[in-house]
Amino acid sequence: MKDCNALVKDNRLVAQDTCLMTLACELSPFTPGQFLMLRLTGTCDPFLRRPLAVLSYREGIVEILYKVIGRGTSLLAGKKKGEELSVLGPLGKGFSDPRPEEEAVYVAGGTGLPPILALAERMGRGSLIIGARTKDDIPLWERMQNIGGVEVTATTEDGSLGIRGMATQALNDLLKTVHKPCVIYACGPTGMLKTAASLAQVFGARCEVSIEERMACGFGVCSACAVRTTAGNQKVCTHGPVFDASCIEWGI
Amino acid sequence: MDISTRLAPGLCLKNPILSASGTFAYGEEFARMFDLSLLGGVVTKGLSLHPKEGNPTPRVCETSCGMLNAIGLENIGVDAFIAQKLPFLGTFDTEVVVNFFGTGEDEYAHMAQKLDIEGVSAIEMNVSCPNIKKGGIEFGKDPKILNRLVAQVRQSTTKPLIVKLSPMVTHIGEMALAAQEGGADALTCSNTFPAMAIDENTWKPILGNITGGLSGPAVKPIALRIVWEVSRQAAIPVIASGGITSWRDVVQFLLAGASAVEIGSFSLRDPLCFGVIIQGLIRYMHDNSLESITEIIGKLRTP
Numbered sequence: 001m002k003d004c005n006a007l008v009k010d011n012r013l014v015a016q017d018t019c020l021m022t023l024a025c026e027l028s029p030f031t032p033g034q035f036l037m038l039r040l041t042g043t044c045d046p047f048l049r050r051p052l053a054v055l056s057y058r059e060g061i062v063e064i065l066y067k068v069i070g071r072g073t074s075l076l077a078g079k080k081k082g083e084e085l086s087v088l089g090p091l092g093k094g095f096s097d098p099r100p101e102e103e104a105v106y107v108a109g110g111t112g113l114p115p116i117l118a119l120a121e122r123m124g125r126g127s128l129i130i131g132a133r134t135k136d137d138i139p140l141w142e143r144m145q146n147i148g149g150v151e152v153t154a155t156t157e158d159g160s161l162g163i164r165g166m167a168t169q170a171l172n173d174l175l176k177t178v179h180k181p182c183v184i185y186a187c188g189p190t191g192m193l194k195t196a197a198s199l200a201q202v203f204g205a206r207c208e209v210s211i212e213e214r215m216a217c218g219f220g221v222c223s224a225c226a227v228r229t230t231a232g233n234q235k236v237c238t239h240g241p242v243f244d245a246s247c248i249e250w251g252i
Numbered sequence: 253m254d255i256s257t258r259l260a261p262g263l264c265l266k267n268p269i270l271s272a273s274g275t276f277a278y279g280e281e282f283a284r285m286f287d288l289s290l291l292g293g294v295v296t297k298g299l300s301l302h303p304k305e306g307n308p309t310p311r312v313c314e315t316s317c318g319m320l321n322a323i324g325l326e327n328i329g330v331d332a333f334i335a336q337k338l339p340f341l342g343t344f345d346t347e348v349v350v351n352f353f354g355t356g357e358d359e360y361a362h363m364a365q366k367l368d369i370e371g372v373s374a375i376e377m378n379v380s381c382p383n384i385k386k387g388g389i390e391f392g393k394d395p396k397i398l399n400r401l402v403a404q405v406r407q408s409t410t411k412p413l414i415v416k417l418s419p420m421v422t423h424i425g426e427m428a429l430a431a432q433e434g435g436a437d438a439l440t441c442s443n444t445f446p447a448m449a450i451d452e453n454t455w456k457p458i459l460g461n462i463t464g465g466l467s468g469p470a471v472k473p474i475a476l477r478i479v480w481e482v483s484r485q486a487a488i489p490v491i492a493s494g495g496i497t498s499w500r501d502v503v504q505f506l507l508a509g510a511s512a513v514e515i516g517s518f519s520l521r522d523p524l525c526f527g528v529i530i531q532g533l534i535r536y537m538h539d540n541s542l543e544s545i546t547e548i549i550g551k552l553r554t555p
């Protein structure tokens with residue numbers, strides 16, 4: 001991990017309220033699921049960095065896909081080519097690779113797409129399920145369909161793209177058809193993660209989830225990002241964000 | 253040039269820059285980014301007698317030029333700290349200030365006793381927490397209670413004793429004198445300011461704990477006034493805490509009367525800020541032909 005200045009190469013809207021930013025900066029190699037802490041340079045407002053998952057990193061160019069939801073991300077969306085940002089990372093613990101004998105199933109809901117897409121692109125095999133409210137909420141649809149070796153399914157609540165319904169329903173249907181060891185990788189709303197974890201139990205699959213939690217530091221010093229696990233409180237930013245789903249105490 | 257600063261008999265920092273409690277954990281993560289020997293001192297996360305789990309999440313929230321936190325004093329407990337963390341801190345050429353709190357007077361005293369060991373340079377008492385046995389009023393809000401608490405801890409330790417004041421009092425000078433008369437060697441001014449944030453879409457508080465403590469540049473002007481007021485009234489050294497982000501802030505706090513400063517929230521966003529700030533201070537002193545920081549401390553020119 002290091003703190004470096006990054007130059008904005010491109011920053012554009014790719015779906016409703018969702019931007020894809022490319023930055024030039026020197027990072028060490030990343031594992032899908034790892035994240036960066038980004039901040040605008042030269043200002044104390046906003047004060048804290050924003051945690052954002054790495055979508056890809058190749059030859060000094062990092063891609064970040066983010067939803068514009070608050071003040072920090074709005075300001076980020078306003079950054080133009082040639083402007084500078086400060087980048088700390090890559091941080092946290094990413095996904096483990098699927099074992100050779102395992103079928104990989106990637107599930108993303110809401111803002112959970114970036115780490116999941118990063119993993120699917122890296123592995124180049126398995127099935128990807130992306131769930132959203134409506135068609136307009138799904139970014140990079142063409143790109144997803146062109147990941148060699150990965151079968152892609154979309155679910156939308158209004159049926160505007162792919163199957164009408166929830167990503168977890170599609171996951172359930174898919175798991176019924178898989179007759180070998182399986183690993184599920186999930187990132188998205190807590191409800192979705194919880195359902196994915198229980199489906200994994202039912203079908204005897206391994207399951208890794210990437211947890212989203214508010215952070216202040218991102219490198220393990222402030223204890224902002226606690227998550228309850230079978231081993232007591234753990235820090236999402238350093239012990240995670242990727243956890244074995246069977247270790248998480250989901251609460252209600 | 254001499255940038256060392258004296259906080260108590262037997263406690264001299266090589267420079268006036270310390271980390272702050274709760275934003276530095278126990279030093280291990282920062283040690284991966286820079287050599288902790290650079291610092292005047294390290295202040296640890298607040299410790300309790302037993303490990304503590306903390307509050308429900310969300311525990312932090314962004315505010316204009318600052319942040320709210322309601323971590324709930326999550327920590328590994330004093331015994332685990334002594335066994336697992338203190339030896340590592342001892343490998344650096346810096347002072348180790350251990351922050352702690354208790355639920356009652358006896359617990360504070362017991363903690364102080366446990367920490368009266370080699371490797372601990374000084375102890376910093378957090379008194380902005382509720383006195384469980386006395387209906388939950390904060391120790392730091394009543395001068396008599398504070399005075400008694402400090403006096404009891406004083407008798408339980410041979411270490412330099414720093415009392416970190418709560419800013420939420422009518423007369424902070426009175427609290428400073430109460431702690432001083434109880435036997436404090438130095439005062440940290442001050443802890444975070446109770447505050448809150450609300451989501452207008454969900455109609456819910458943002459923090460799991462509803463309220464939290466405000467820190468960062470947003471509180472700096474208030475912290476500066478508190479340091480100035482306390483250092484005029486108390487005879488013992490003052491350590492400033494609140495919104496420090498640059499060498500300029502450091503010089504301002506020294507002028508207001510602080511003998512050292514703690515950098516908290518800012519190091520969460522800029523973990524390498526400590527070295528930059530120390531270099532900036534040295535350069536400022538050089539440019540102004542200052543030989544010692546004692547030439548700055550408390551030298552505010554008032555009309």
Ligand SMILES: Cc1cc2nc3c(=O)[nH]c(=O)nc-3n(C[C@H](O)[C@H](O)[C@H](O)COP(=O)(O)O)c2cc1C
Binds near residue numbers: 297468494
């Ligand atoms: C995340 C966080 C955790 C903190 N935990 C403690 C603590 O355990 N004990 C304590 O005395 N102060 C604690 N503080 C207060 C800081 O040490 C410091 O006094 C305060 O944040 C003001 O300084 P700053 O503006 O530089 O952050 C905490 C502050 C933050 C932001």
Ligand code: FES
Binds near residue numbers: 216
């Ligand atoms: S965000 Fe600070 S410990 Fe995880």
